Amino acid sequence: GTAVDAQDAEGTTGLQIAATNGYKILAEYLIGQSADVNLSNNCGWTPLMHAAQHGQVSVVALLLHHGATLNATSRLGVGALTLAAGRGHHSTVCLLLEAGADIADSTMHCGSVLTPLGAAAVNGHVSVIGALLQRGSSVNQVLLATGASPLMLAASGGHLRAAQVLMGHRADPNQNNFYGQTALDVAIACSKMEVAEYLRSIAQVAQQEHNPNATDIFDAIVACDLNEVRRILEENPPCCNSCHPLKGTTPLMQAAILGYIDAVALLVESNADLELQDCSAGWTALMHAVYHGQLHITRYLISSGADVCAEAFNGATALDIACYLEKGNTKMIQML
Structure with missing residues (x-):
């Protein structure tokens, strides 16, 4: 019969094919026949x-269990x-991280090799970016060949939400x-103007923060001072999407948490981004309101x-959060 580790001209084995396609039963059989779980193809x-x-999480778990x-x-x-x-496979990324995968994940044979964070950033995979940052990935680590940071990679692909999470x-x-x-x-060089406008607004907010007389929009929301919130938004519209330096939340999230409906309405009317996620758990304003x-x-x-x-x-949605609460709000759950 054919040897279990037989390879074609490209070095591909049966186990590699099973792994690619998520054929777990076949993979189990081949491993049971002593297939080498670490045998590589010609590209390594x-x-x-x-x-x-390919995000075949069950096969990933199987291979790790058998010594991959x-x-x-x-x-x-x-x-x-x-x-x-790089493919945005959140569950697979989390499994690999739980198993102890190196968040640098590169021997840097050449300076253009992406780190996991860089790969997620250039492709705009927000949930994966969040998972990696929670595990301690360096947010400013650069490519050795070009000096490109994850933020630059996200910008080059026009991935606004990825850039916001990194910021x-x-x-x-x-x-x-x-x-x-x-x-x-x-x-700008890549014609990703939405991201460019966001990054330009960050620079404007930074300039405002250097002004000791500038009023913090977060303080105005906590104080329930709607007139002050309106004044700040009129003077500096981009701050509706600013990020709290300690809490990692946006003004809209803060208003939602406090139940300040007038401020929520004003921020939404001022084009606050409803889908921005906080930096700690990736929750949106809706999720905070539900919680x-x-x-x-x-x-x-x-x-x-x-x-x-x-x-x-x-991976949790607003509905999941509502259902997880000890005393789930029936009206809230029905609404979601």
């Missing part, structure tokens, strides 16, 4: 890398975690690559177009 790809890139090398890298220096992160985790918008470009410069039992604000946000299917970093 192991079965684990194939399974990770977690942090192995291909000939180009790319590992399973980077491959999963919420203290990404440096003034960091330069080896060509002297900032993330804003990269966004704090703010029924009227939940209804208002939904009627204003808030996405009830948006997922936090752990």
